[in-house]
Amino acid sequence: MAEKITAQKGTKDILPAESYRWLHVEDVLRKTVSAYGYKEIRLPTFEATELFARGVGDTTDVVGKEMYTFLDKGGRSITLRPEGTSNTVRALLEHGLLGDAMPLKAYYIQSCFRYEKPQSGRLREFHQLGIEMVGAAGADADVQTIAVGDAVLKNVGIRSVRLEINSIGCPHCRPAYHEALKSYFRTHLDALCDTCKDRLDRNPLRILDCKCPTCAEVAKDAPLMREFLCEECKDHFADVKKGLDNLGIQWVENPTIVRGLDYYTKTVFEFVHTGAGAQGTVCGGGRYDGLIEELGGKPTPAVGFGLGIERLLMVMEAEGAKIPADAVPKIYFCDMGGETRMLAQSLAARLRAKGIWAEHDLMGRGLKAQMKYANKLGAEYTAVIGETELAEGKGKLKRMSDGIETEVAYAELESALL
Structure with missing residues (x-):
């Protein structure tokens, strides 16, 4: 490997x-x-x-x-x-x-x-x-x-x-301030890091921003810009x-x-x-x-x-600032395979075209495993499509938060979910 x-x-x-x-x-x-x-x-x-x-x-x-x-x-x-x-x-x-x-x-x-x-x-x-x-x-x-x-x-x-x-x-x-800083830091030259020693003549203002502890300690008593x-x-x-x-x-x-x-x-x-x-x-x-x-x-x-x-x-x-919860699928279609899977696929595609997040099985899972996966995804609704639902063009939407089921014609899915 x-x-x-x-x-x-x-x-x-x-x-x-x-x-x-x-x-x-x-x-x-x-x-x-x-x-x-x-x-x-x-x-x-x-x-x-x-x-x-x-x-x-x-x-x-x-x-x-x-x-x-x-x-x-x-x-x-x-x-x-x-x-x-x-x-x-x-x-x-x-x-x-x-x-x-x-x-x-x-x-x-x-x-x-x-x-x-x-x-x-x-x-x-x-x-x-x-x-x-x-x-x-x-x-x-x-x-x-x-x-x-x-x-x-x-x-x-x-x-x-x-x-x-x-x-x-x-x-x-600022030039007058720079000269004041140079005069001050020259009296503390031994305490400055090598980088700040190099900065002293070129840009003493940068010494005030140095993260080296000894430089930071010296900088505490340096002249302030507001005075200039x-x-x-x-x-x-x-x-x-x-x-x-x-x-x-x-x-x-x-x-x-x-x-x-x-x-x-x-x-x-x-x-x-x-x-x-x-x-x-x-x-x-x-x-x-x-x-x-x-x-x-x-x-x-x-x-x-x-x-x-x-x-x-x-x-x-x-x-503890509030962040909205991550998005979850609006609906998960569970199917029995064959023609019921084709219907689940077409219903999901139709909802997606309307901007509704819909999912269906892609792993060949059994019905129980599909329901378990839908719950893991946090789907708001599930709909089981069997032979009866396929023949009648309607089925039950199960709201996962409380288990309430509502019969809905598949032609009216969008309005039922929005």
Whole structure:
């Protein structure tokens, strides 16, 4: 017997017994973002490595440590997408969509890939909902983006979350902050990991996002961006807070949020789960006004967020959020073989054409085994077709929940089942 091949570490099969949970969540996600005017974009699984090196930033953990990068047969450096914003912007630029009426709103539900240690709610292949709004520079766009995230979480039944917000400034005020960070971290150089020592002069902001315990400890007392914000960034952040208050969305200011990707500017935010059993960020995002220019377009403001579906499902389970039960067959036709089987087959086909899930025997089981299988499937009704039913064109529908039987002409099956 050949040796079995198993799934790769950090990946997960979503089996039929649980896929209905994913379908429910994806349906809620699509309906929620559609109510805000977002339309779906579908993107390639892999891109030129340069796209993410330029967009995400070569000093980030994502680019430096976590990307799945390889050379294709033409010698080109290719990367499996680690996130969705950079390749969304690439697509919008490539197809000239930034000349359309603004703001442009797009969403995606897709798999992403990062090489990191697998743990609960974090896989090497994970699935993400992302939304991107391009063209709107005002705080109202930030507020609406956060409102979408708030609505998504509420609509899937999550209540125990805290919205944390921060401003990480803009190209005008951030250089002074960078110098302050450099001065601070140089006095703690021996405590920094080798990666952060390399980041110090190139991008000290990334040290604040380092997962190394010693770096995280040093970062606790680092200068805060809010002390260096320019007037424009201060006003923008104040307007974000006012807008959230106006919508009744509660928030707390967390001056330590920087997010793990270099393209963010001004507003950044995270929805953090506060319930037992599933701590951590459920949804995070912010404004990225410089990314489009960095990738070859004209200066264009943009804002968005990403939400991990595995983490979302884990939090929903921890909170006991209701998920509709998996679908079951409306009816299972049991037959005696021969012509009765042909009738069961044709009746099932007729119901399916009307969108009604119907099943009949495909395994040559006896009547008792067919009834047992129908019960295992959870069929709402069963109908036994014997010689009498075949001759008379009618039979009894048995409602499996209470055993009540009703005689129905086969010509009227649809109306009896709907």
